[in-house]
Amino acid sequence: MENCGGSRTAFRDGVKAAWPICLGYVPIGLAFGILAQKAGMHPMAAGAMSLFVYAGSAQFIAVSLLCTGAAATSIILTTLVVNLRHLLMSSSLAVHLQGVGRGFLSLFAYGVTDETFAVNLARFTAGRWHPRQAVVVNLVSGAVWTGSSIAGALGGEFIPAGAFGIDYALSAMFICLLVIQLRAPIHVVTAVISGAAAAVLCLEIPGNSHVIYASLFGATAGFALLKLKKHGRGGGKEKEP
Amino acid sequence: MTMDLALIVAGMALVTYVPRWLPLFLLSRRRLPQWFVQWLDLIPAAILSALIVPELFVSGEPRSLVLFQQKSLVALPVLLIALKTKSLGLTVVSGMLLFWLAGKIL
Numbered sequence: 001m002e003n004c005g006g007s008r009t010a011f012r013d014g015v016k017a018a019w020p021i022c023l024g025y026v027p028i029g030l031a032f033g034i035l036a037q038k039a040g041m042h043p044m045a046a047g048a049m050s051l052f053v054y055a056g057s058a059q060f061i062a063v064s065l066l067c068t069g070a071a072a073t074s075i076i077l078t079t080l081v082v083n084l085r086h087l088l089m090s091s092s093l094a095v096h097l098q099g100v101g102r103g104f105l106s107l108f109a110y111g112v113t114d115e116t117f118a119v120n121l122a123r124f125t126a127g128r129w130h131p132r133q134a135v136v137v138n139l140v141s142g143a144v145w146t147g148s149s150i151a152g153a154l155g156g157e158f159i160p161a162g163a164f165g166i167d168y169a170l171s172a173m174f175i176c177l178l179v180i181q182l183r184a185p186i187h188v189v190t191a192v193i194s195g196a197a198a199a200v201l202c203l204e205i206p207g208n209s210h211v212i213y214a215s216l217f218g219a220t221a222g223f224a225l226l227k228l229k230k231h232g233r234g235g236g237k238e239k240e241p
Numbered sequence: 242m243t244m245d246l247a248l249i250v251a252g253m254a255l256v257t258y259v260p261r262w263l264p265l266f267l268l269s270r271r272r273l274p275q276w277f278v279q280w281l282d283l284i285p286a287a288i289l290s291a292l293i294v295p296e297l298f299v300s301g302e303p304r305s306l307v308l309f310q311q312k313s314l315v316a317l318p319v320l321l322i323a324l325k326t327k328s329l330g331l332t333v334v335s336g337m338l339l340f341w342l343a344g345k346i347l
Contacts (some may be wrong), residue, residue: 019330041246045243051251071279072245075252075253077251080257083260087260089284090260090264091337092284095273095281097265099269100269100271108265109261109262118289119329121285138346148337151290160330162273164341165336165337165341166337168312168340169336169337170300170340171312171336172335172336172340173329175332175335176323178290181285182286187283188285190283191285198290199299203306205270211291214291215287218286218287219283219284219286219287222283224320226279226283
């Protein structure tokens with residue numbers, strides 16, 4: 001890869017790629033910190049949860065369950081279900097991490113979130129992305145997530161809610177990342193099926209398991225259509241350098 | 242009390258880490274069958290769409306479908322900007338600006 005120059009450039013590239021994620025993580029991290037503090041958690045406990053778990057929605061759910069005095073096992077089980085979607089994301093990323101050392105993979109896995117997955121995958125697909133740069137995205141985003149959680153727990157109520165439209169940062173980011181993924185007609189078809197399925201399913205199922213079901217359904221339907229029309233402009237032929 | 246919390250955090254960390262780690266550990270060292278790679282190639286578009294569509298069009302508790310609301314209306318120009326520029330930074334910043342402006346107007 002071009003950046004045999006070393007970890008310095010990898011770090012700079014990673015930070016450059018991570019900034020939209022960080023921008024989005026700040027308000028959510030602050031909100032999490034405020035909520036955790038209101039639930040009676042010490043700022044360092046909120047920070048520890050963000051550092052060790054590093055999964056936004058699961059953490060929000062855990063804190064609200066803590067408030068209701070739920071049992072530890074039910075909090076942990078809920079977390080497992082909420083985060084099962086990462087199975088799919090890591091599977092997709094694995095295609096781009098062939099032959100990478102297992103110690104590195106174990107570090108990389110820690111930072112696979114909806115957002116880092118999407119940003120790194122877009123870069124990997126574009127072809128000029130190295131695992132080293134990708135892991136920087138994961139870790140820098142995690143640091144910002146943890147930092148803003150602690151900041152929120154310490155004094156987040158002083159920050160006006162919804163300032164500068166920052167609440168929309170991650171939505172806008174996902175819209176752009178989705179657009180980047182629409183490389184062939186089959187991706188558009190898959191996205192439409194999956195999006196519609198998710199919208200319908202989430203009305204019926206509480207929590208966020210609709211993401212897994214809809215993604216599996218959308219991708220499988222898209223794959224079936226691809227196979228049905230052999231001339232379907234092979235969206236799947238992926239050859240990485 | 243704090244011991245309980247530490248156990249909860251440790252448990253959450255473990256059950257979050259394993260699904261992130263397992264596929265990387267299992268899949269990155271073997272040749273994946275072509276059909277599986279093709280199917281996986283559709284997963285990102287599927288996941289991103291499954292994340293963003295409910296985010297834009299579903300609101301409230303209990304959840305209900307709200308087709309026209311601030312976040313979905315702003316999504317249209319944001320989508321056009323994303324299609325036109327393919328730039329993450331530009332899309333995020335203009336999305337924030339548009340959402341903020343829409344909040345002032347609506």
